[in-house]
Amino acid sequence: QMNVTGLFIGPMSKQQRMFTLIAVCLFYALVPADWQSLPVFVWALWLISAGSVITILRRIQKIVKAVNP
Numbered sequence: 001q002m003n004v005t006g007l008f009i010g011p012m013s014k015q016q017r018m019f020t021l022i023a024v025c026l027f028y029a030l031v032p033a034d035w036q037s038l039p040v041f042v043w044a045l046w047l048i049s050a051g052s053v054i055t056i057l058r059r060i061q062k063i064v065k066a067v068n069p
Contacts, residue, residue, distance in 0.1 A: 010058045012051025020044050 008014075024044040028036060 007059055007062060009062060010051070010055025012048060012055045016051065017048050020048055 012020075021044065024041050027040055031038075
């Protein structure tokens with residue numbers, strides 16, 4: 001049996017996703033109104049999506065290596 005409950009590898013695990021969202025929310029809360037049109041939120045969502053795909057692939061790779069030594 002393999003324990004994968006503590007598998008927190010990858011560039012966009014939960015902590016990094018939450019940090020990115022908080023940083024974007026703070027950006028929009030603190031910048032002047034004329035900067036609000038910048039697509040920072042869209043960029044952040046693309047970053048989170050790409051990082052999540054990489055994280056998923058790395059975790060699957062780690063699980064496959066653990067199952068098939």
